[in-house]
Amino acid sequence: MFKKTILLKDTSFSPEDKTRDVFTRCLDYLREKQLEQDIQVVRVADSGVYGQGLVMKVLPDATLYVNLKDEDVTRVIDAAAQNKTIEGLALKKAPKQIRIVLRNCGKIDPESLEEYIATGGYVGLKKALLELTPDKVIEEMKKAGLRGRGGAGYPTWMKWKFARQVVADQKFVICNADEGDPGAYMDRSVLEGDPHSVIEGLIIAAYAVGASKGYFYIRAEYPLAVERIQKAIDQANAAGLLGKNILGSAFSLDLEIRLGAGAFVCGEETALIASIEGRRGTPRPRPPYPSVKGLWDKPTVINNVETLSNVSFILLKGSEQFASIGTEKSKGTKVFAVTGKVKNSGLVEVPMGITLREIVYDIGGGTISGKAVKAxxxxxPSGGVIPVDALDTQVDYENLQKLGSIMGSGGMIVMDEEDCMVDIAKFYLGFCVDESCGKCAPCRIGGYQMLEVLKRVANGQAKLEDMTVLRRISQAMQKASLCGLGQTAANPVLSTMKYFESEYKQHIENKKCPAGKCSALSNYAIIQEKCKRCSLCQKNCPVEAIPGSREDGFTIVQEKCIKCGRCLEVCKFKAVSKT
Amino acid sequence: MDKLTPEAIDRIFKQNRQQSANWIKVGMSTCGIAAGADEVYATLVEEIKKRNIQVTVKKCGCLGMCHAEPLVEVCVDGMPTVIYGRVNKEIAVKILDKHVNSKALLNDYIFDLETK
Structure with missing residues (x-):
């Protein structure tokens, strides 16, 4: 058995990877010192640190050494053999992530109730039911400072309190698992990886507001999540954690799943309620808020998956511990689904107040291409684009809003220099136009007209006045739309125009797309001097836009070209230019 | 399952705190399954039976390192607990032969990322 394990990785961005060389030297050194039986050295695929040169990590002490010079390698081995740490060289790396919502994800079997309880599951519920009054539970949430993780950041305790204060014969709780933002899948992972934590949160919410019936509104595109939640509900029913007189108390609750058919607007609470009632999923004006008049006109509390998972944690560990994490106004952690051009795409759970730079570079490992992050x-679709200059902003609800974006449900898409901001705005607006329910005119007509303008910009047919048009329609949509979808649909356009105005102007005035993304504004041509006449481009062109022969050479017929970029990809001699 | 009493919850919570060693966990959320975790899980179960190794294979959710799925976390006696990423059938077999049986870590597949 090895006494120590040393993990090894060259994390510098240079194309030459030194890992294998150093590894061989380590093996030689171990043999020389006859330490082969005591220490094992292993090359790792990812060491969790980036751009810090040669990295060695000694286990089980988890001592981390970074930016090692060649002569340091043997010193690290010697120190490990003597059970010492090289002071001054060892790096103290504070963990960036704090896992509350994801505390059990990937650690327990999601289909085992017993494993969940073994981690402290349902202990919080037991405490709530047997030791706390509903008002005390709400008080705990207030002390914790938990705010809704669905996007708007409304204090959870206030929502609960409003619903609690209303006198009614029946109240409802709903878990909103209609996660629809492109690129966001935190809720799915929690539902799949730790379904009981969400159910526990929902039971606690029901107890606090006095509801006897609850619904999970999950989109049908998440079959595995639906399956696991159903299994977990069945287990909880069998164990007496749901149903009549939960854990011997006077409190009873029934839970049921309702499937969403994939409409984005059904994530909006009033539309969601309409959908559960069996009506068409369109929003209605608020107030009255669902806490007063919700499902079947009864007081209803709707909480997001992540919020509910936080609730069970707060009851288990106490509001003080939760409130000790985060910033003054935004407590706790936030789970982000980091995707796009980032190296380590996946889920991260970070304390509020961390900077975007830390998320993108320290956890995400920078861009996959090595190119600079642009935004x-x-x-x-309700949020905005944050430019690279603002990456040092601390993440919380207010700061992101100031930048013209929102916290949202937790999608975070990293973009590099090859992403065109007009194209991005067009994509998100197009999404909202597709998903608009059509009930109110500002969203239905305004969104469509804005998209038409954006298409003109991308095609090089727009005038400078069009930017004013975009701003004016945006304003109308923000002010007059019925629900959040329309009110926020213009955000991606406004924020890209704010931070990347020159890029819009390039499209309009110079008919150029700096990122080379807008195909209508790019031209492919063959550089005759470099062309070796291999005919690969001709063979690969899907629309036969490259006539010619191996004797006479090739040209691209612009009228026929669909700008797919295939010729550029296949050319081995870099003889195809893109302008 | 029998109805749980408040005492039963406390008991399970307290007694089950130390997880026994010798387990292999496979991330089986949508991200893992899409990357081929199903096949890895089946291979592990089958090969363990064939080799008669004393180790349990468990399904679990997503650790958050979706770019490196399928993820396999291995904890066996006398070895540091590590996470292997981008595991396929062949690597799964190697994990059993080298890591579990010969007690030596595999090169080039460990992802030492924050998951706590």
């Missing part, structure tokens, strides 16, 4: 998009 980060948060909040999905």
């Amino acid at each position: 980060v998009q948060t909040g999905g």
Whole structure:
């Protein structure tokens, strides 16, 4: 058995990877010192640190050494053999992530109730039911400072309190698992990886507001999540954690799943309610808010998956521990689904107040291409684009709003220099136009007209006045739309125009797309001097736009070209230019 | 399952705190399954039976390192607990032969990322 394990990785961005060389030297050194039986050295695929040169990590002490010079390698081995740490060289790396919502994800079997309880599951519920009054539970949430993780950041305790204060014969709780933002899948992972934590949160919410019936509104595109939640509900029913007189108390609750058919607008609470009632999923004006008049006109509390998972944690560990994490106004953690051009795409759970730079570079490992980050998009179609200069902003609800974006449900898309901001705005607006329910005119007509303008910009047919048009329609949509979808649909356009105005102007005035993304504005041509007449481009062109022969050479017929870029990809001699 | 009492919850919570060693966990959320975790899981179960190794294979959710799925976390006696990423059938077999049986870590597949 090895006494120590040393993990090894060259994390510098240079194309030459030194890992294998150093590894061989380590093996030689171990043999020389006859330490082969005591220490094992392993090359790792990812060491969790980036751009820090040669990295060695000694286990089980988890001592981390970075930016090692060649002569340091043997010193690290010697120190490990003597059970010492080289002071001054060892790096103290504070963990960036804090896992509350994802505390059990990937650690327990999601289909085992017993494993969940073994991690402290349902202990919080037991405490709530047997030791706390509903008002005390709401008080705990207030002390914790938990705010809704669905996007708007409304304090959870207030929602609960409003619903609690209303006198009614029946109240409802709903878990909103209609996650629809492109690129966001945190809720799915929690539902799949730790379904009981969400159910526990929902039971606690029901107890606090006095509801006897609850619904999971999950989109049908998440079959595995639906399956696991159903299994977990069945287990909880069998174990007496749901149903009549839960854990011997006077409190009873029934839970049921309702499937969403994939409409984005059904994530909006009033539309969601309409959908559960069996009506068409369109929003209605608020107030009255669902806490007062919701499902079947009864007081209803709707909480997001992540919020509910936080609730069970707060009851288990106490509001003080939760409130000790985060910033003054935004407590706790936030789970982000980091995707796009980032190296380590996946889920991260970070304390509020961390900077975007830390998320993108320290956890995400920078861009996959090695190119510079251009912007980060948060909040999905309701959010905005945050330029690279603002990456040092601390993440919380207010700060992101100030930047013209929102926290949203937790999608975070990293963009590099090859992403065109007009194209991004067009994509998100197009999404909202597709998903608009059509009930109110500002969203239905305004969104469509804005998209038409954006298409003109992308095609090089727009005038400078069109930017004013975009701003004016945006304003109308923000002010007059019925629900959040229309009110926020213009955000991606406004924020890209704010931070990347020159890029819009390039499209309009110079008919150029700096990122080379807008195909209508790019031209492919063959550089005759470099062309070796191999005919690969001709063979690969899907629309036969490259006539010619191996004797006479090739040209691209612009009228026929669909700008797919295939010729550029296949050319081995870099003889195809893109302008 | 029998109805749980408040005492039963406390008991399970307290007694089950230490997880026994010798387990292999496979991330089986949508991200893992899409990357081929199903096949890895089946291979592990089958090969363990064939080799008669004393180790349990468990399904679990997503660790968050979706770019490196399928993920396999291995905890066996006398070895540091590590996570292997981008595991396929062949690597799964190697994990059993080298890591579990010969007690030596595999090169080039460990992802030492924050998951706590």
